[in-house]
Amino acid sequence: MIAEPSGYELPLLLFAGFRSLIDKLHAELAEQGHPDVRPAYGFAMQAIGAQGATASDLGRRLGVSKQAAGKTIDRLLSLGYAERADDPADARRKLIRLTPHGFDALARSAEIFDGLRAEWARAIGPDRLRDLESALRTLTPPGSIRLDAAGWLGGV
8 A cells, every 4th residue: 555645745746846847937038038037026027017016016916015026126127127107097106017028028938838838748648737737726716826926935
């Protein structure tokens, strides 16, 4: 009889899978002209999105303080991934918006993730991968995919 794995292994395996995907993504992004993108910046760019965000919005979306969000914003600005813009709805507010360079990084990330998913499908078979994804959707509450992982992990 095969013993059941210890309970602590499941979160470690899930994290190792996540980490493997993220590490491969960033290695490929670097090859494609985005060597300075870090996981925390990817979360931040996703949180800024196409509509833009204020520093307070970004902090809230990432689950970090406004000051921590401000540091990330400063880094994204200095790397050319974001820019400050006037908020058309409120002249007192400044929005952070992605630049074409930022949108390029996100688009390339999406393509790379598609390729990494295909690698996993080749490694374990497309049916097993779909079953894994379906099981994870079943086990995670609706709306539980959040961008505040960087703050939760102590990043941003």
